[in-house]
Amino acid sequence: MQQLGIRPEEPDDWWEVEALYDLCFAPGREALSSYRLRDDVPPVDGLSLVARDGQGILAGAIRFWPVHIGDHDALLLGPVAVHPTHQGEGLGGYLIHEGLRAGRALGWTRVLLVGDAPYYKRFGFSRLSGVEMPPPTNPDRVLGLELTPGVWEGVHGPVTRWSR
C-alpha cells in the first residue's frame, strides 16, 4: 500500500481501468444488468480513483455512477477492483473509504451497489429491501449505505438510469 500513488482517474486512464476490470471480473461483466444503468452516462466527476505502483502499473480502481430511485438520487458504487497481485493489502477498502468520503463532500447522501454483503458490511452497507435493480439481479446482493442518517427510509422502487 505504501508505495502506491492514488489520484483521480483521468481520461487517459479509461482503457487501462477497463482492462483491469476485465481481468478481475468474470467474462461478460458488461452484460450484467447494473451496466444498463451506466450506458451513455458518464461516471460522477471527481469520484473515480486509480492506484498505481512505483512503476506506474495500475493496481486498483473505483468508479461511481449517478442513478435515480423514483425522485431520489443515489450513487451507484462500482466497479471497484484490485489487481490480484495487490489483493488483501487494504487497497480495496482504501478506495471505497476515499470514494465515500469524496461522495459525502460532494453532497451525496445515499449509496447503493450490487455485491457481496460479507465484504461490504464492513463499510456499513446492508441489504436494501424494496429497491429493485434491473432484472435479473439477486435482491440479496442489492446493498445500501446512508451518508446522512435515515435517507433510505421510504425509498423504494426500481433503480433507473440518470437522466439529468
Ligand SMILES: CC(C)(COP(=O)(O)OP(=O)(O)OC[C@H]1O[C@@H](n2cnc3c(N)ncnc32)[C@H](O)[C@@H]1OP(=O)(O)O)[C@@H](O)C(=O)NCCC(=O)NCCS
Ligand atoms: C473485492 C476487492 C475489490 C477487494 O479488494 P482488496 O484490496 O483485496 O480488499 P481489502 O484488502 O481492502 O480487504 C481484504 C478483505 O476482504 C475480504 N474479501 C475480499 N473479497 C471478498 C468477498 N467477495 N466476500 C467477502 N470478503 C471478501 C478478504 O477476505 C479480506 O478479509 P480480511 O480483512 O478478513 O483478511 C478485490 O478482491 C477484487 O478486485 N476482487 C475482484 C473483483 C470484485 O469482486 N469486485 C467487487 C465487486 S462485488
